[in-house]
Amino acid sequence: MDDCRECAILCRSLTRDSIVFRNRSSPIQPLVEYEHSTGLVREVFDDIRATRKTNEINNFWKAIANHPPTLKRTWETLKEVMGGPGELDPLVRELIYLAVSVSNGCEYCIASHRAAAVNKGMTDTMFGELMSVVGVANMNNRLANGFQVPVDHKFK
Amino acid sequence: MDDCRECAILCRSLTRDSIVFRNRSSPIQPLVEYEHSTGLVREVFDDIRATRKTNEINNFWKAIANHPPTLKRTWETLKEVMGGPGELDPLVRELIYLAVSVSNGCEYCIASHRAAAVNKGMTDTMFGELMSVVGVANMNNRLANGFQVPVDHKFK
Amino acid sequence: MDDCRECAILCRSLTRDSIVFRNRSSPIQPLVEYEHSTGLVREVFDDIRATRKTNEINNFWKAIANHPPTLKRTWETLKEVMGGPGELDPLVRELIYLAVSVSNGCEYCIASHRAAAVNKGMTDTMFGELMSVVGVANMNNRLANGFQVPVDHKFK
Amino acid sequence: MDDCRECAILCRSLTRDSIVFRNRSSPIQPLVEYEHSTGLVREVFDDIRATRKTNEINNFWKAIANHPPTLKRTWETLKEVMGGPGELDPLVRELIYLAVSVSNGCEYCIASHRAAAVNKGMTDTMFGELMSVVGVANMNNRLANGFQVPVDHKFK
Amino acid sequence: MDDCRECAILCRSLTRDSIVFRNRSSPIQPLVEYEHSTGLVREVFDDIRATRKTNEINNFWKAIANHPPTLKRTWETLKEVMGGPGELDPLVRELIYLAVSVSNGCEYCIASHRAAAVNKGMTDTMFGELMSVVGVANMNNRLANGFQVPVDHKFK
Amino acid sequence: MDDCRECAILCRSLTRDSIVFRNRSSPIQPLVEYEHSTGLVREVFDDIRATRKTNEINNFWKAIANHPPTLKRTWETLKEVMGGPGELDPLVRELIYLAVSVSNGCEYCIASHRAAAVNKGMTDTMFGELMSVVGVANMNNRLANGFQVPVDHKFK
Secondary structure: OHHHHHHHHHHHHHHHHOOOOOOOOOOOOOOOOHHHOOHHHHHHHHHHHHHHOOOOOOHHHHHHOOOHHHHHHHHHHHHHHHHOOOOOOHHHHHHHHHHHHHHHOOHHHHHHHHHHHHHOOOOHHHHHHHHHHHHHHHHHHHHHHHOOOOOOHHHO | OHHHHHHHHHHHHHHHHOOOOOOOOOOOOOOOOHHHOOHHHHHHHHHHHHHHOOOOOOHHHHHHOOOHHHHHHHHHHHHHHHHOOOOOOHHHHHHHHHHHHHHHOOHHHHHHHHHHHHHOOOOHHHHHHHHHHHHHHHHHHHHHHHOOOOOOHHHO | OHHHHHHHHHHHHHHHHOOOOOOOOOOOOOOOOHHHOOHHHHHHHHHHHHHHOOOOOOHHHHHHOOOHHHHHHHHHHHHHHHHOOOOOOHHHHHHHHHHHHHHHOOHHHHHHHHHHHHHOOOOHHHHHHHHHHHHHHHHHHHHHHHOOOOOOHHHO | OHHHHHHHHHHHHHHHHOOOOOOOOOOOOOOOOHHHOOHHHHHHHHHHHHHHOOOOOOHHHHHHOOOHHHHHHHHHHHHHHHHOOOOOOHHHHHHHHHHHHHHHOOHHHHHHHHHHHHHOOOOHHHHHHHHHHHHHHHHHHHHHHHOOOOOOHHHO | OHHHHHHHHHHHHHHHHOOOOOOOOOOOOOOOOHHHOOHHHHHHHHHHHHHHOOOOOOHHHHHHOOOHHHHHHHHHHHHHHHHOOOOOOHHHHHHHHHHHHHHHOOHHHHHHHHHHHHHOOOOHHHHHHHHHHHHHHHHHHHHHHHOOOOOOHHHO | OHHHHHHHHHHHHHHHHOOOOOOOOOOOOOOOOHHHOOHHHHHHHHHHHHHHOOOOOOHHHHHHOOOHHHHHHHHHHHHHHHHOOOOOOHHHHHHHHHHHHHHHOOHHHHHHHHHHHHHOOOOHHHHHHHHHHHHHHHHHHHHHHHOOOOOOHHHO
16 A cells, blocks of 8 residues: 555656656657558558568657658668668668667667667677777777878878 | 969969868877887887788878877777677678768768778778668668657567 | 556666656756746846746756856847847748757757747648758768768859 | 979979879779769769759769669659758758758768758858857757756657 | 556556666666676676775676677776876866767766766866856857868968 | 979869868858958957957958857857856866867867867877877767666666
8 A cells, every 4th residue: 555655656756757758749749550541651551561571660660650751761761771682781781770870879770770680680799899899980080080180192 | 384373373372271281280299100109109000010911000090199098099999899809790890980980970080991991892882882871870860869759669 | 456566566666777857866956946046047037938928947948057157148049049030030940950959869959949840830741841851961961971072163 | 483393392292192082093982974974873963964954963973873773862862852842941941951961060061052052042141040040059959968958848 | 546546557658658778688788787797797897896996886887798898998998098197187087078978968978977077076067167168169160160161271 | 394384284173173262252151351340240350359369360250250140149158158267277178179079070170179278288198188088988978879778876
């Protein structure tokens, strides 16, 4: 019973003050669920399902579905760039994508593309090495900026 | 003779106004040339030469040699992270490094690591694909930010 | 009763481990509420209320009120830049502000200026178009960096 | 005659040491000129010429033409996002694009899109106001970060 | 009793939808606790404890301990750069570190280094002044970018 | 004579192709020289001269003088933030400003504030230490992002 009272107090303060992305109305647009999708959005959602061989659609697509032309263009671009034919292995493309997302600090993209990279074979050691390279590149980029290093003639 | 006069005028205005990183004195520190290096700097320079199997030392190292502890630490870190044993292929590490540098817009690092990646086997097509992934990741990072996409439960 | 016990356990783990910005003491400074404000802070708060025609003061102002000169300078700058006379429509200024905040990934600024833009007339379609432009600019900025595109003579 | 000798010395040192993006060989790929373009690249170049009603093709397109799929996808995306139908005025879209490029510090994109914005009607005053907003947004984004401002409940 | 039911509903929705970093399994690696650490990780953890004169180890170290070489290299670098001998006061180094973290928007680093700076003597006023400088630098960096200001000859 | 011809050819190609910010007309606005300044711009320029005790006015101010309200606001803000009374030493403020500019890669700001820091007493060793801290902070910011480190309870 004490548990329950304490809990109720905590819950209310949590709902009042914390960063919870729940039950948004305005100004944030709601996620578009597959079941409520129609027209162009439904077509893209069906292609996502077919391409990825799963009925689940990630929140990213449900969110940008609020602007159908952006959904369509973004999906087609991603599908071609990350999954189309090419010389770079799909796992390598994921590592590059993840490296950029980590560098930019995009929480959503880090979470989703880390999962995608794991799916395509990224081991924990590979992730650690990836982070090392991303860290060092970010450090050395600033050393080059700060010391105002002139580009070597042979690199031009 | 007209050529010559016109040329002289152009040259002088170029030297006066353009962005030329030449003959710097203060406040920018001069590049430390191998021939003038001593002590810790000379040791690191020798290790760079031995590791890279070339007498040439890039401007990056010559610039940060102005602060020897930074030179030493940075070189040892880079040597280990980019060239040490690991699960990621050295070319893949270069691609990741280049991706970060492009994303951050570090001109020096783009020029030098693009050359390094070419040395390790990056083809023009691979470079094009790398740029596509970097571009798309930068675009989608912002779509995720702007639409304030909540992280899917399965990615946590 | 089972509900209650399960709930109590969840609540405790939430409070222990989650990102909740509640009941902060040190090191984060508390929000300065209008009721407790005095002097310079009170003056600025009164001007915010009068200018915005509402008694509500956003957390941004309550937080930076911990350093009154920053509060004063920031408010005066924002008031002039976003609301002063000019050739750019106030809605256009909000769109630009939002574009920068999305590009930088500032969660607070995205949330508050998205709301501000909606208040000034941004429709869902406009938001989608804004996000498209922000996304493409971020992508193309990196393509220009990576391909090291020389600036066309006519743009200088 | 003295002029001429001095000039010759200056010129040689300029060509040797300065940042000049001319006569690149490897590792930077050459710009693809319209005259030498074929196949997919030629098709895109023709569409750029027709859409923009000018024979001139900017260096950006000539550079990314080294990877034809990137050229095609990037052009189609840009054409649709910046020039397609929509609720945002084409000038407003340019202002947003420019704001992002300035915020990211992409020199090429700033130069080319500033010119584009001028073409679509941006006055010097509008540019000044745009810069003010971009500057203030970048400042306030960091104040929000640093003071760790919790998002107001009403913005969720 | 009503309290309890309402609370249970809230709790469940919180666990389902909110950003809670709890009970992660894959794809995010668990924090490595001191008690479970062995070998290289244990050695570094012991050095952290000895250096900082506390048994507590921050989550940052527990997280990167998933890749022991990164843990070791990062700790040694940080220890030397932030705590080693030098001309810059340790508090000044913390202010610089914090300035960069705020500029990049790294939530974890802002929280932990703000605490570290407070420990080393940063007052609330100093923090406010630091934020002012960080804000103004971010603003003016963009004004310099946007107005494409040529570097003064005397600064080269 | 051969010298002269070769030189003329070089000069012309340099002027045609290189990145030279000289003799700009449209679309880049010209620098506003003191001699041609009037009204508000002249007032601010006079205050800059008086405050800095030199007749020289940096290009930054000459460039943003194209939008007088931005000139005035930016100067007053900078003067107060960098030079006003406070707990942080003016040199420390310059170091923080420089750290942010290096992190953002703003070439102009790095050059001008490096000179300003030297003026206020920054030694070469201090600069090297500053760069180390900036580098490490940029590295560790990304490690924290990538490993998705949860904020320790004690930092909230």
